[in-house]
Amino acid sequence: xxxxxxxxxxxxxxxxxxxxxxxxxxxxxxxxxxxxxxxxxxxxxxxxxxxxxxxxxxxxxxxxxxxxxxxxxxxxxxxxxxxxxxxxxxxxxxxxxxxxxxxxxxxxxxxxxxxxxxxxxxxxxxxxxxxxxxxxxxxxxxxxxxxxxxxxxxxxxxxxxxxxxxxxxxxxxxxxxxxxxxxxxxxxxxxxxxxxxxxxxxxxxxxxxxxxxxxxxxxxxxxxxxxxxxxxxxxxxxxxxxxxxxxxxxxxxxxxxxxxxxxxxxxxxxxxxxxxxxxxxxxxxxxxxxxxxxxxxxxxxxxxxxxxxxxxxxxxxxxxxxxxxxxxxxxxxxxxxxxxxxxxxxxxxxxxxxxxxxxxxxxxxxxxxxxxxxxxxxxxxxxxxxxxxxxxxxxxxxxxxxxxxxxxxxxxxxxxxxxxxxxx
Amino acid sequence: xxxxxxxxxxxxxxxxxxxxxxxxxxxxxxxxxxxxxxxxxxxxxxxxxxxxxxxxxxxxxxxxxxxxxxxxxxxxxxxxxxxxxxxxxxxxxxxxxxxxxxxxxxxxxxxxxxxxxxxxxxxxxxxxxxxxxxxxxxxxxxxxxxxxxxxxxxxxxxxxxxxxxxxxxxxxxxxxxxxxxxxxxxxxxxxxxxxxxxxxxxxxxxxxxxxxxxxxxxxxxxxxxxxxxxxxxxxxxxxxxxxxxxxxxxxxxxxxxxxxxxxxxxxxxxxxxxxxxxxxxxxxxxxxxxxxxxxxxxxxxxxxxxxxxxxxxxxxxxxxxxxxxxxxxxxxxxxxxxxxxxxxxxxxxxxxxxxxxxxxxxxxxxxxxxxxxxxxxxxxxxxxxxxxxxxxxxxxxxxxxxxxxxxxxxxxxxxxxxxxxxxxxxxxxxxxxxxxxxxxxxxxxxxxxxxxxxx
Numbered sequence: 001x002x003x004x005x006x007x008x009x010x011x012x013x014x015x016x017x018x019x020x021x022x023x024x025x026x027x028x029x030x031x032x033x034x035x036x037x038x039x040x041x042x043x044x045x046x047x048x049x050x051x052x053x054x055x056x057x058x059x060x061x062x063x064x065x066x067x068x069x070x071x072x073x074x075x076x077x078x079x080x081x082x083x084x085x086x087x088x089x090x091x092x093x094x095x096x097x098x099x100x101x102x103x104x105x106x107x108x109x110x111x112x113x114x115x116x117x118x119x120x121x122x123x124x125x126x127x128x129x130x131x132x133x134x135x136x137x138x139x140x141x142x143x144x145x146x147x148x149x150x151x152x153x154x155x156x157x158x159x160x161x162x163x164x165x166x167x168x169x170x171x172x173x174x175x176x177x178x179x180x181x182x183x184x185x186x187x188x189x190x191x192x193x194x195x196x197x198x199x200x201x202x203x204x205x206x207x208x209x210x211x212x213x214x215x216x217x218x219x220x221x222x223x224x225x226x227x228x229x230x231x232x233x234x235x236x237x238x239x240x241x242x243x244x245x246x247x248x249x250x251x252x253x254x255x256x257x258x259x260x261x262x263x264x265x266x267x268x269x270x271x272x273x274x275x276x277x278x279x280x281x282x283x284x285x286x287x288x289x290x291x292x293x294x295x296x297x298x299x300x301x302x303x304x305x306x307x308x309x310x311x312x313x314x315x316x317x318x319x320x321x322x323x324x325x326x327x328x329x330x331x332x333x334x335x336x337x338x339x340x341x342x343x344x345x346x347x348x349x350x351x352x353x354x355x356x357x358x359x360x361x362x363x364x365x366x367x368x369x370x371x372x373x374x375x376x377x378x379x380x381x382x383x384x385x386x387x388x389x390x391x392x393x394x395x396x397x398x399x400x401x402x403x404x405x406x407x408x409x410x411x412x413x414x415x416x417x418x419x420x421x422x423x424x
Numbered sequence: 425x426x427x428x429x430x431x432x433x434x435x436x437x438x439x440x441x442x443x444x445x446x447x448x449x450x451x452x453x454x455x456x457x458x459x460x461x462x463x464x465x466x467x468x469x470x471x472x473x474x475x476x477x478x479x480x481x482x483x484x485x486x487x488x489x490x491x492x493x494x495x496x497x498x499x500x501x502x503x504x505x506x507x508x509x510x511x512x513x514x515x516x517x518x519x520x521x522x523x524x525x526x527x528x529x530x531x532x533x534x535x536x537x538x539x540x541x542x543x544x545x546x547x548x549x550x551x552x553x554x555x556x557x558x559x560x561x562x563x564x565x566x567x568x569x570x571x572x573x574x575x576x577x578x579x580x581x582x583x584x585x586x587x588x589x590x591x592x593x594x595x596x597x598x599x600x601x602x603x604x605x606x607x608x609x610x611x612x613x614x615x616x617x618x619x620x621x622x623x624x625x626x627x628x629x630x631x632x633x634x635x636x637x638x639x640x641x642x643x644x645x646x647x648x649x650x651x652x653x654x655x656x657x658x659x660x661x662x663x664x665x666x667x668x669x670x671x672x673x674x675x676x677x678x679x680x681x682x683x684x685x686x687x688x689x690x691x692x693x694x695x696x697x698x699x700x701x702x703x704x705x706x707x708x709x710x711x712x713x714x715x716x717x718x719x720x721x722x723x724x725x726x727x728x729x730x731x732x733x734x735x736x737x738x739x740x741x742x743x744x745x746x747x748x749x750x751x752x753x754x755x756x757x758x759x760x761x762x763x764x765x766x767x768x769x770x771x772x773x774x775x776x777x778x779x780x781x782x783x784x785x786x787x788x789x790x791x792x793x794x795x796x797x798x799x800x801x802x803x804x805x806x807x808x809x810x811x812x813x814x815x816x817x818x819x820x821x822x823x824x825x826x827x828x829x830x831x832x833x834x835x836x837x838x839x840x841x842x843x844x845x846x847x848x849x850x851x852x853x854x855x856x857x858x859x860x861x862x863x864x865x866x867x868x869x870x871x872x873x874x875x876x877x878x879x
Binding site: 094095096097125126133177181182185245246292294296297301303327328330334337338340341342384386388407408409411412415416418422 | 541544545548598701702704705706708709719720721722723724725728729730731732733736737740752753756757760763764766767768769810813814815816817818835837838839840843851852853
């Protein structure tokens with residue numbers, strides 16, 4: 001009898017692999033997290049309980065009880081809101097060197113109508129790998145030329161893009177950059193100048209068309225998908241996400257945005273520290289990162305990338321942090337940790353990957369902190385989640401109790417003590 | 425005098441000034457007081473001093489007093505051995521001789537660049553030694569150079585680590601297959617072809633040794649024609665050169681183990697070795713080493729089935745394992761990369777720190793001189809605020825042979841040693857993320873330029 005039990009147990013354990021599942025299924029239901037240190041981000045840190053019901057945070061308080069809720073004792077543990085990465089290609093690229101698995105970069109200079117949400121693969125292997133590090137929500141964005149497309153904020157759980165969609169999209173623009181782009185850039189100074197003038201002219205022409213289109217669209221006209229995608233930006237309903245990194249480009253982009261009178265968010269902003277006061281003056285929010293990158297110029301101080309978020313924040317800029325990664329979006333808390341160590345402080349760095357990106361994406365009513373009524377995106381861990389060695393023990397996305405499994409943990413389980421080992 | 429010339433002279437003065445600051449106090453005498461000393465081989469010692477004289481550790485203990493010596497107050501700070509990177513491409517003019525599947529004769533040490541600001545950035549991350557490697561375009565690439573980060577010295581000879589064993593780069597899998605098979609239509613185009621490239625090259629080396637012996641013993645009338653490639657292959661067979669092999673998949677790693685076994689070659693360190701965890705018992709049994717990324721994966725197909733737990737699995741299975749950078753970015757925070765083995769695995773602090781100190785030293789054959797804080801070893805030291813495995817660790821000072829090469833309090837804004845006087849538009853380096861290019865690692869530097877020019 002015992003043997004049969006064993007066989008049944010083994011079958012259950014192996015079933016996920018037999019059916020080709022990537023990880024175990026998540027479970028849904030009311031959960032009561034007891035006796036935790038709850039880092040709310042927006043209302044300080046409290047000792048108490050947290051009730052998850054119907055996918056949202058139903059209650060935060062002390063001595064909570066709930067019938068039928070699964071209770072998890074969190075004594076000595078911490079609850080944090082799920083981290084939000086303000087810029088990734090997660091779900092759009094599976095293996096970056098295999099071009100047919102790369103869905104982030106459509107052909108053409110003006111493709112704002114390309115929807116990241118269409119190409120997000122809910123079963124991307126990197127998604128479980130990312131979320132078990134506490135990153136529950138990301139902005140997944142196309143990359144490419146002048147107007148690469150429309151990015152979408154997604155939760156890292158669900159089987160269709162619609163199940164993952166977190167209610168915010170944004171059109172992206174790459175501000176025409178000047179200067180040499182790296183050691184491989186062999187263009188002459190004259191060519192560099194010409195190229196940037198050409199790009200600016202392209203921008204000017206397309207913008208003029210988009211302005212007219214947004215006007216005549218009221219009265220009817222021929223449908224143009226590129227220009228139609230720009231309408232919410234032209235009307236100021238949606239911010240334009242402008243990727244811009246170099247000092248002079250940032251200043252030019254500031255002047256441009258000011259002239260156009262649109263809502264804008266700057267992304268990348270590697271040299272934001274050089275023009276932090278201007279960014280603050282024009283009240284432009286920033287999604288910066290990666291923090292873990294080499295300085296942009298060989299003449300730069302070695303730590304300019306680490307201190308960049310702190311310097312912008314200090315000047316009064318609203319700063320969110322991103323990884324701009326695909327398979328290693330899981331390093332978001334470490335990017336924030338470096339920013340914290342190099343001047344930003346733990347509290348502000350935590351905001352930069354929770355409530356601040358939620359505000360920038362216009363979803364702060366549902367995301368970015370532990371508050372009653374917000375989406376139950378949160379995790380339980382045994383220490384400071386920026387600290388490299390901290391272990392995350394429970395993960396909830398939209399109230400789903402998500403298994404702490406990914407390809408990486410499954411391979412660990414299988415190979416730590418391989419069987420058969422060295423002997424046949 | 426026009427403005428341009430004035431500017432050039434000014435820049436020249438700046439660079440001379442920086443180099444004179446950096447190379448001041450070249451005597452290599454320093455006393456580090458009252459630190460928390462992480463020795464790696466003899467535990468962690470609180471409130472302990474480290475005395476370095478003539479570039480060597482003379483004494484480790486409490487209350488060391490010597491008169492008239494540069495003294496560093498390390499109270500509240502962590503003092504550890506200088507970090508060693510077993511895989512980098514900094515300080516190199518060129519990385520790949522991508523013209524033939526076998527180029528054992530070339531040597532990256534012929535093109536060392538002591539001016540590379542990447543050396544300074546590595547120092548600012550506590551790294552004192554790196555293994556400047558040939559790239560991975562060829563099955564048998566060039567010989568590599570172990571360098572000391574003596575930034576401020578402008579003679580290329582001054583950054584070599586004299587006496588470090590010779591090493592050579594091998595490479596398996598996609599890179600050599602792509603460069604030679606796919607683009608030039610010559611073997612290797614497959615992992616089968618890879619095996620035969622190695623067997624042929626070792627056979628040539630064997631034949632060369634035999635021909636020399638035959639001549640020496642009078643069994644042959646003529647000595648073999650001198651051939652630099654065969655000389656190197658012969659030296660590998662004799663055990664004089666350590667192989668460092670770029671590799672990813674378990675099958676190709678296993679293949680090379682069998683080839684090496686057939687030719688009696690013992691000294692092998694697999695590099696990257698993302699699927700090393702799948703053959704960890706075999707690697708341990710052979711005595712092969714592994715130098716891995718902490719968490720890079722999925723940037724190409726051969727690293728799709730990998731895990732960030734690789735280092736932990738290898739270490740737990742008894743493989744001498746290190747964490748490397750292969751990147752001018754990662755080399756700046758290898759202490760953080762090592763800490764990831766505590767998130768992805770459960771290595772102790774000392775085991776994790778070994779991955780960036782003693783273990784890479786073993787892999788480079790320099791463990792008798794560096795990699796731990798012991799009397800008689802080189803005075804290579806990294807000093808941190810906060811524990812080096814903490815995310816809040818900040819390197820404060822990096823010492824090479826008793827000479828301070830990085831000091832956070834003396835850090836000037838622009839630390840370049842040479843400034844291009846013709847540069848009017850400074851180059852702005854966009855993010856060098858492996859995922860954005862597809863070639864994965866710096867190992868393929870120079871190859872694409874080469875291939876693109878060809879097409």
